[in-house]
Every structure is written in C-alpha cells, then in structure tokens.
Amino acid sequence: MKVERELPSREAYELLELVRDVAERELRTRAAHFEDSGRFPRDTFRLLGDIGLLTLPFGEDIGGGGQPYTVYLQVLEEIAARWAAVAVGMSVHTLACHPVVAYGTPDQQAELLPQMMSGHTLGAYSLSEAHAGSDPAALRASATEGPHGWTAQGTKAWVTHGGQADFYTVFLRTxxxxxxxxxxxxxxxxxxxxxxxxxxxxxxxRSSPTAEMHFENVFLPADRLIGTPGQGLAVALSALDAGRLGIAAVAVGIAQAALDYAVGYAQERETFGRPVIEHQGVGFLLADMAAKTEAARATYLAAARRKDSGRPYTRQASIAKLVATDAAMAVTTDAVQVLGGAGYVLDHPVERLMREAKITQIFEGTNQIQRLVISRHLAVPTL
Ligand SMILES: Cc1cc2nc3c(=O)[nH]c(=O)nc-3n(C[C@H](O)[C@H](O)[C@H](O)COP(=O)(O)OP(=O)(O)OC[C@H]3O[C@@H](n4cnc5c(N)ncnc54)[C@H](O)[C@@H]3O)c2cc1C
Structure with missing residues (x-):
C-alpha cells in the first residue's frame, strides 16, 4: 500500500516519489538475493550517495540535503520497506557523521566534511565492546596521549560496516x-x-556486515580527536538520540512491508470458500497490525517534530524506538501467522522481515535500555 504522507513541501513530496521509484527498481528486486548470500551491496550505497540520499538531514551549507528529520525518517522508512539492511546502513552513516558535524572544529569540518558529505564514503559508528553494550561507560579500548597525538589499543565489537567503511567514528577510553x-x-x-x-x-x-575492529598501536594525530578529551560519552549519546529515531523509522518500514504482504496474501488465499481476510479472526489480526504500524509512525514523527523545532527529544526518541520496534516485532510475527505454513518458508519475505524486526529491538540501546531512559526522564522531568 502506498503510505499517505504528510510532508512539509512540494520538494519533499517529489523526493519521496523519487525514493519509492529507486527503492522499487534497485532495492526490492535485489534484497532477497543479497540477504541469502550475505554479500554487502557497496554499489547500492554509491547509487544512493549519487542521488544525495546518504546525507539528507545535514545542512546544505555543509553539503547535506537540508531536509528536516520528519522527511529524512520517512525516506528511511520507504527504503527499509524494501531492504532493511540498506536503511540501517544509511542510518549508521548519519550517526557516524554526526560528531564531526556537531562537535568538529572549523578546521576539522573543512578537512573532513567534503568527503563525508560526498555520498561516496560510508561511515561506521563504533561505541560497543564485547563487555560494554548496554553500559558503554564500561568500555576499555583506549587511546594514550603522546607528544604528537594518540595511540589506540583494544577491540571494538559489533561494528556495522566493520571492514567495509571508509571511516570510523570511534569512542575510546582516554x-x-x-x-x-x-x-x-x-x-x-x-x-x-x-x-x-x-x-x-x-x-x-545478513547483507549488513557486522565485525569487531582491532586497534593494534593505531597512531591517531592530535587533530583526529573530535570534541574535547573526556567529552566522548556525551557526543555518543547525543548521536544516539537521533540514531534511535532512524531505527524507529526502519522498524516502521519493516512493519509496513509485512502488513502489505499479509493483506495481499489474505485477499488471494481462500479457505472455507472465501478469502481468509473475510474471516474475522484474520481481518482483525490485520486491523491490529495496521493500527500498530500507523501508531508507531505517528510516534516517531512526533519525536522528529520536536527535534526539528530544536526542543529536547531524548525521551521521545526512546519512546519512538520502543514503540516502533516492538510494533515491528509484533506485526512481522503476525504476518507469518496470516500466511500460515507459507509464512514459515523462504518463498515469501515475511520470515525475513520477522528476523529483521528482531534486531531493531536490540541495537542502538535495547528496549530495556529505552525503558531506563524513559523512566529516568519521568523521575527527573527537567532531564
Ligand atoms: C547486528 C548488530 C549491529 C550492531 N551495530 C552496532 C554498531 O554499529 N555500533 C555499535 O557501537 N554497536 C552496535 N551493536 C551493538 C548493540 O548496540 C548492542 O548489542 C546492544 O546495545 C546491547 O548490548 P549487549 O549486546 O552487550 O547486551 P547486554 O548489555 O549484555 O545486555 C544483555 C541483556 O540485559 C539487558 N540489560 C542490560 N542492562 C540492563 C539494565 N540496566 N536494565 C535492564 N536490562 C538490562 C539488555 O536489555 C539485554 O536484554 C550492534 C549489535 C548487533 C547485534
């Protein structure tokens, strides 16, 4: 189903049309094959970069697309509905660019942003370690300061684009x-x-590579430090607020794809002499799936409006991530149910969508951690 969208400008409507068209032609047709083989579609990111989709939410003054989050996230959603791994990659790239954009010195920005905003490079965001996922303050990989810069040691874990990225935004203990x-x-x-x-x-x-990154006496010149020494956790968390909105949008795209497929199937498949969608048990299941998907979309858009207007949105980003990813998990699981036995085999995409939904409840802060963030903000409303 083509989602009816509220967008702020004609330009944004045209952008969404372009994205749907490219995603239908270039992404939907290739997703299953790449997910099966586990190959990383680097050329797909080049294509998206060439048409400006890798840098949409950054200001035009620095070479970005100048789009508000309400638009950028709906683009991510459309991409995710065709190929979740690619949408996750776009969101991770945005996350990786954020520290230089928000905390870089003018010299660093002049040197680094042209490449980062070119659409031809891909970033990775490396915060987690094997023993420090939910609790990043426990991270151990370190950088020691010397006369000309820093020497980094240790291992980062779970790096999306690890081994494929052109640059890494890394958080190290100093x-x-x-x-x-x-x-x-x-x-x-x-x-x-x-x-x-x-x-x-x-x-x-599977087409999104995730790997450890080992730092073996890596020399980093002094000007590779972004922000001030010791500011890293604040930098990381501020990027994650925006990143969580990205994952919420990805989750809604996955849910929408599962809903659309299940509705189509339920209209075709007949039992007891009529399409299964006409059995109330199935029709109501689909109705609940639609309600969850639309409510999740409204939730991430409400948080995005706060971000776009410059208001604090940490709590709302966590709520959006929690609501949207739980919705995606429920909707994709129910989509498998609507297809019956056909839902459980690889001939239909819903089992893949269900596996993709699961990770959205885990990365960029598990949903337990989102609850922690939300409850802390309720306890101290000024946070
Ligand atoms: C495919 C994939 C891609 C990833 N990409 C990246 C990336 O690009 N960059 C990056 O930095 N990281 C990345 N991650 C790491 C991801 O963010 C972490 O896996 C996640 O934050 C959870 O950390 P953990 O795996 O160490 O789980 P743990 O922290 O060990 O948590 C285990 C369980 O305990 C729960 N838990 C932990 N603490 C609490 C608490 N205080 N209260 C209640 N429950 C709690 C968790 O919710 C979870 O259920 C990725 C992970 C995966 C699987």
Whole structure:
C-alpha cells in the first residue's frame, strides 16, 4: 500500500516519489538475493550517495540535503520497506557523521566534511565492546596521549560496516574516569594497525556486515580527536538520540512491508470458500497490525517534530524506538501467522522481515535500555 504522507513541501513530496521509484527498481528486486548470500551491496550505497540520499538531514551549507528529520525518517522508512539492511546502513552513516558535524572544529569540518558529505564514503559508528553494550561507560579500548597525538589499543565489537567503511567514528577510553574518561575519534579505514575481524554470522540483516575492529598501536594525530578529551560519552549519546529515531523509522518500514504482504496474501488465499481476510479472526489480526504500524509512525514523527523545532527529544526518541520496534516485532510475527505454513518458508519475505524486526529491538540501546531512559526522564522531568 502506498503510505499517505504528510510532508512539509512540494520538494519533499517529489523526493519521496523519487525514493519509492529507486527503492522499487534497485532495492526490492535485489534484497532477497543479497540477504541469502550475505554479500554487502557497496554499489547500492554509491547509487544512493549519487542521488544525495546518504546525507539528507545535514545542512546544505555543509553539503547535506537540508531536509528536516520528519522527511529524512520517512525516506528511511520507504527504503527499509524494501531492504532493511540498506536503511540501517544509511542510518549508521548519519550517526557516524554526526560528531564531526556537531562537535568538529572549523578546521576539522573543512578537512573532513567534503568527503563525508560526498555520498561516496560510508561511515561506521563504533561505541560497543564485547563487555560494554548496554553500559558503554564500561568500555576499555583506549587511546594514550603522546607528544604528537594518540595511540589506540583494544577491540571494538559489533561494528556495522566493520571492514567495509571508509571511516570510523570511534569512542575510546582516554582516562579512568567512567563518565568523563571517554573521547571520540575520527579514524580513516586505511590507518595502520586498524584491523577488521571476521564478520559475524547473523540471524538477519545478513547483507549488513557486522565485525569487531582491532586497534593494534593505531597512531591517531592530535587533530583526529573530535570534541574535547573526556567529552566522548556525551557526543555518543547525543548521536544516539537521533540514531534511535532512524531505527524507529526502519522498524516502521519493516512493519509496513509485512502488513502489505499479509493483506495481499489474505485477499488471494481462500479457505472455507472465501478469502481468509473475510474471516474475522484474520481481518482483525490485520486491523491490529495496521493500527500498530500507523501508531508507531505517528510516534516517531512526533519525536522528529520536536527535534526539528530544536526542543529536547531524548525521551521521545526512546519512546519512538520502543514503540516502533516492538510494533515491528509484533506485526512481522503476525504476518507469518496470516500466511500460515507459507509464512514459515523462504518463498515469501515475511520470515525475513520477522528476523529483521528482531534486531531493531536490540541495537542502538535495547528496549530495556529505552525503558531506563524513559523512566529516568519521568523521575527527573527537567532531564
Ligand atoms: C547486528 C548488530 C549491529 C550492531 N551495530 C552496532 C554498531 O554499529 N555500533 C555499535 O557501537 N554497536 C552496535 N551493536 C551493538 C548493540 O548496540 C548492542 O548489542 C546492544 O546495545 C546491547 O548490548 P549487549 O549486546 O552487550 O547486551 P547486554 O548489555 O549484555 O545486555 C544483555 C541483556 O540485559 C539487558 N540489560 C542490560 N542492562 C540492563 C539494565 N540496566 N536494565 C535492564 N536490562 C538490562 C539488555 O536489555 C539485554 O536484554 C550492534 C549489535 C548487533 C547485534
């Protein structure tokens, strides 16, 4: 079903039309094959970069698309409905660019942003470690300061685009202070001593590479530090607020794709002499799926409007991530149910959508961590 959208300008409507067209032609047709083979579609990102889709939410003054989050997120949703791994990759790239855009010095921005905004490079955002996922303040990979810069040691885990990215936005320990001892660095992929691990073998999102990144005496010149020493955790969390909106939009795209497929199937498939959609048990299941999907979309858009108007939105971003990803999990599971046995085999995309929905409840803060963020903001409303 073509989703009816509220957009702020004619330009935005044209953009969404273009995105739907490209996603139908270039993404939907290739997704299943790449997910099966686990190959990374680097050329797809080049194509999206060429038409300006990799840098949509950044200001035109720095080479971005100048789109508000309400538009950028709806673009992500349309992409995710055809190929979730690609939409996740776009969202991760945005996350990786954020620190230089928001905290870089004018010299760093002049040097780094033209490449980052070119659409030809792809970023990775590396916060997690094997023992420090939900609790990033526990991270141990470190950088030690010397006369000319920093030397990085240790292993980062779960890096989306690990081994494929052109640059890495990395958070490293620069002092023992748990909260103020982490710093953010920009690391080019070809830096000596930066070594990618073997890609993880995953339940879903297989065309999106996830790998450890090893830092073996990696020298980082002083000007690779983004923000001030010790500011890293604040930088990381501010990027994650926006990133969580991206994941919420991806989840809604996955849910919409599952809903659309299930409705189509239920109209065709007949039992007891009529289409299964006419059995109330199935019709109501589909109605609940539609309600969850539309409510999730409204929730992420409400949070995006707050961000676009410059108001705090940390709590709303966590609510959007929680609501949208739980909706995606429920809707995709029910889509499998609507298809019956056909839902459980690889001939139909709903089992893949269900596997893709699961990761949205886990990364960029599990949904338990979203509840933690929401409850903290309820306890201290000024947060
Ligand atoms: C496919 C994939 C891609 C990823 N991409 C990236 C990436 O690009 N960059 C990056 O930095 N990271 C990435 N991650 C890491 C991801 O963000 C973490 O896996 C996630 O934050 C959870 O951390 P963890 O796996 O260490 O789980 P743990 O922190 O070990 O949590 C285990 C369980 O305990 C729960 N839990 C933990 N603490 C609490 C608490 N205080 N209260 C209640 N429940 C709690 C969790 O919700 C979870 O259910 C990726 C992960 C995956 C699987």
């Amino acid at each position: 002092s023992p202070d748990p909260r103020n001892g982490i710093s953010c660095f920009h690391v080019e992929a070809d830096t000596a001593g930066l070594i990618a691990g073997v890609p993880e073998r995953k339940m879903g999102l």
